[in-house]
Amino acid sequence: MQRIEFKVGLFIAITSLLIMASIGYVAYKKGVFSKVHTYTLSSKSGDNLTEGMPVAVWGFTIGRVSALELNDQGIVLIRIKIPDRHNRMIRANSKFVIDKPLIGSPRIIVQTNNLNALPLSPEMVPELTESNDINEIIKRARPIVDKADRIMANIEHITASLSDPAGDVNRILRNAETLTARFSKKDSLLAMAVGDPESVKSIHEAINKLRDITVKVDGILKRVDGMAGKTDEEIYGQDGILPQLRNILRDLLGKLAKIDVTFDNINKVSYEAADSAKDLKGLRNALDETVKSIGNLADEIDRKIPFKARPEIKLP
Amino acid sequence: MISVMIAAIGNIGRAAMLGTSSLRGTLAFAVRVFLNFFDRRTYNSASLMVFIHQLYFTSVQILPLFLFVAVIFGFLINGMAFNAVKNMDYLGRLLMGFVVTELSPFITVLLIALRSSSAINTEIAVMKVNREMSTLNSFRIDLIHYLFIPRILNGVFSMVLLTSLFALVVLSTGLLVSSLVFGTSVDTYVDTLLRSTDVLDIVILLIKCATFGFFITLIPIRIGLSASEELTSIPISVLNGMVKVFVAIVTIEVLSSIIRFI
Amino acid sequence: MTFFDSEDALQTSLNAFLEEHREHLGLVSPDIPLISNLPVWSNIALIRQYHENMPWEEAKALAVELLERFGMAKIVEQRSHSLNKEELFCVMLMRAAMVREAVVVLDRPFRILSNLPEGCFLTDAFHKVDDLIAEAHIFDYNWEKGRYGATDCAKD
Numbered sequence: 001m002q003r004i005e006f007k008v009g010l011f012i013a014i015t016s017l018l019i020m021a022s023i024g025y026v027a028y029k030k031g032v033f034s035k036v037h038t039y040t041l042s043s044k045s046g047d048n049l050t051e052g053m054p055v056a057v058w059g060f061t062i063g064r065v066s067a068l069e070l071n072d073q074g075i076v077l078i079r080i081k082i083p084d085r086h087n088r089m090i091r092a093n094s095k096f097v098i099d100k101p102l103i104g105s106p107r108i109i110v111q112t113n114n115l116n117a118l119p120l121s122p123e124m125v126p127e128l129t130e131s132n133d134i135n136e137i138i139k140r141a142r143p144i145v146d147k148a149d150r151i152m153a154n155i156e157h158i159t160a161s162l163s164d165p166a167g168d169v170n171r172i173l174r175n176a177e178t179l180t181a182r183f184s185k186k187d188s189l190l191a192m193a194v195g196d197p198e199s200v201k202s203i204h205e206a207i208n209k210l211r212d213i214t215v216k217v218d219g220i221l222k223r224v225d226g227m228a229g230k231t232d233e234e235i236y237g238q239d240g241i242l243p244q245l246r247n248i249l250r251d252l253l254g255k256l257a258k259i260d261v262t263f264d265n266i267n268k269v270s271y272e273a274a275d276s277a278k279d280l281k282g283l284r285n286a287l288d289e290t291v292k293s294i295g296n297l298a299d300e301i302d303r304k305i306p307f308k309a310r311p312e313i314k315l316p
Numbered sequence: 317m318i319s320v321m322i323a324a325i326g327n328i329g330r331a332a333m334l335g336t337s338s339l340r341g342t343l344a345f346a347v348r349v350f351l352n353f354f355d356r357r358t359y360n361s362a363s364l365m366v367f368i369h370q371l372y373f374t375s376v377q378i379l380p381l382f383l384f385v386a387v388i389f390g391f392l393i394n395g396m397a398f399n400a401v402k403n404m405d406y407l408g409r410l411l412m413g414f415v416v417t418e419l420s421p422f423i424t425v426l427l428i429a430l431r432s433s434s435a436i437n438t439e440i441a442v443m444k445v446n447r448e449m450s451t452l453n454s455f456r457i458d459l460i461h462y463l464f465i466p467r468i469l470n471g472v473f474s475m476v477l478l479t480s481l482f483a484l485v486v487l488s489t490g491l492l493v494s495s496l497v498f499g500t501s502v503d504t505y506v507d508t509l510l511r512s513t514d515v516l517d518i519v520i521l522l523i524k525c526a527t528f529g530f531f532i533t534l535i536p537i538r539i540g541l542s543a544s545e546e547l548t549s550i551p552i553s554v555l556n557g558m559v560k561v562f563v564a565i566v567t568i569e570v571l572s573s574i575i576r577f578i
Numbered sequence: 579m580t581f582f583d584s585e586d587a588l589q590t591s592l593n594a595f596l597e598e599h600r601e602h603l604g605l606v607s608p609d610i611p612l613i614s615n616l617p618v619w620s621n622i623a624l625i626r627q628y629h630e631n632m633p634w635e636e637a638k639a640l641a642v643e644l645l646e647r648f649g650m651a652k653i654v655e656q657r658s659h660s661l662n663k664e665e666l667f668c669v670m671l672m673r674a675a676m677v678r679e680a681v682v683v684l685d686r687p688f689r690i691l692s693n694l695p696e697g698c699f700l701t702d703a704f705h706k707v708d709d710l711i712a713e714a715h716i717f718d719y720n721w722e723k724g725r726y727g728a729t730d731c732a733k734d
Binding site: 360361362363365439442443446447448450451452454455456457461462 | 637
């Protein structure tokens with residue numbers, strides 16, 4: 001009997017000691033024995049507030065909501081308990097935000113920028129502000145949405161400009177047509193004035209290319225008309241419409257610059273032929289105007305459309 | 317027509333009464349025993365001796381096997397948990413929310429029920445067959461004070477102590493597995509467990525263990541008492557008792573889960 | 579000693595007597611056996627442990643002392659099934675004597691001591707515990723009367 005008593009006693013003593021030690025350790029670590037500081041927060045609404053709700057700093061729970069009260073002024077008073085070892089996180093400049101994540105329970109986040117600031121007085125009642133994931137996402141998405149709005153406005157502007165009969169592109173086309181017509185009429189005069197068959201040939205080539213370019217630009221106009229239904233990739237991608245348009249316009253500029261050089265030569269050679277010079281001067285002016293307007297248009301397109309190697313517009 | 321309906325309703329009532337008579341009987345017996353916990357006469361030298369013997373047979377004798385089972389389970393569960401769950405927070409919740417609060421009491425109650433409940437049921441049935449209850453009555457020894465309460469208290473104590481021991485062994489094994497096999501620091505492991513520890517869960521666990529211990533000893537006693545004075549009634553009594561113990565374990569498990577998740 | 583012609587008469591009279599002396603009753607009868615899962619000393623000590631909250635060491639010492647009176651110290655840790663009829667009877671008598679101011683009742687003792695021809699053994703046994711018992715009563719059948727009065731020791 002004594003042996004049994006001893007064994008049973010030993011079992012109860014050791015097991016109880018282990019249990020008590022474990023519970024004591026958990027209680028100690030959970031701050032049951034440590035001094036607890038109580039602070040009061042205020043809020044206009046008690047929505048999402050519950051007793052036992054965690055109070056966290058940088059993702060770590062440092063305390064809990066111990067009680068909720070409604071005062072005479074209809075303000076919700078929230079009492080939070082913070083163990084002594086975490087009390088240095090609560091400073092006079094701390095901000096208290098109720099965080100409502102999309103998934104999971106709400107909690108109170110303490111934001112303390114300066115841990116060396118004065119401690120928060122228990123008599124002070126800081127206000128609890130509100131934040132939640134949806135608002136945060138909207139806040140973050142706002143610049144992206146604004147940027148997308150601006151891009152859409154630019155596209156609309158360009159589309160309108162292209163389709164406007166008085167717009168820049170149409171003006172270029174008209175100028176190009178006028179130029180072409182005038183060159184076709186001045187063929188014999190040119191040959192006569194220049195007296196250089198190679199120069200005449202060069203001018204003819206330029207005029208033919210200008211025709212090709214006109215046809216291309218016309219095609220682009222039609223494609224731009226249908227741009228509203230296009231996707232981002234089709235508009236801005238490497239093979240999209242707008243990069244093509246830019247390339248073509250740059251090509252057009254290059255060609256017209258070449259014509260400009262040729263005409264300079266013509267001017268120099270036929271300086272003394274008054275009639276020819278008069279016609280050639282008109283021709284030169286028409287070319288100058290065309291080059292200038294095409295250059296302006298290309299610059300404007302470059303400025304307005306942020307051509308990129310790859311499109312990067314991402315909406316939430 | 318009305319008389320037929322009345323008869324039908326009467327039959328339903330009778331069937332319900334008959335079906336729940338065992339439950340009502342057990343609950344009434346439980347109340348009677350529970351009230352005797354507060355009777356000073358319960359706590360005497362003879363009852364204490366029975367209690368010590370019962371605790372010895374239920375908890376101390378089983379200890380080597382029990383610790384071995386706990387260590388094996390500890391290695392298995394922690395190994396699987398550390399492999400399957402990489403997130404330490406989830407691991408903590410798994411260990412505290414499932415292993416400690418559900419698995420530990422369940423394994424313990426199964427071991428105690430298989431070993432001690434069956435023994436108690438047989439012992440009481442044999443005493444009944446041998447007319448040893450008359451002996452106690454003749455000497456004015458209260459059956460509840462001397463026979464039942466020491467056994468039931470032993471069930472309660474053994475369940476609480478052994479479940480706690482099981483949980484501690486499993487968690488300690490987890491500490492070994494985490495640091496030796498998976499290279500997790502002791503502090504991280506302990507912090508993970510602490511973060512997942514809810515005092516309310518521990519309180520519910522202890523109450524659940526005590527309830528398990530109470531009923532897995534009370535039911536075999538009650539069923540053992542229902543044995544007749546024939547030897548053949550002993551196996552029948554043990555069979556009935558063990559089935560009812562199993563039903564009680566499932567019922568308490570379900571009820572405690574409902575309370576925990578409300 | 580009270581003798582009866584029939585079992586019914588004996589049983590009725592015995593039940594009435596038991597009811598009357600319930601407070602201090604120490605019954606020795608095959609109908610109230612020893613507790614089979616307790617050792618001999620515990621069967622004897624149980625009464626004092628339960629009613630007087632006597633510590634088990636003290637109760638055991640008392641039981642051992644009584645067993646020594648009967649020269650049966652060796653059976654102190656044995657269980658009931660390993661005892662012979664005389665030992666069984668003596669342990670039952672010692673248990674009955676543990677009741678304070680015990681009114682010891684022997685209910686048909688030759689049902690236990692079926693191997694004994696006469697009651698000399700009973701008288702000897704009573705003498706060994708007479709300091710512990712207030713009264714002693716024997717209930718038996720008329721046809722067993724000779725077993726009690728046939729010898730000299732019965733007169734004691």
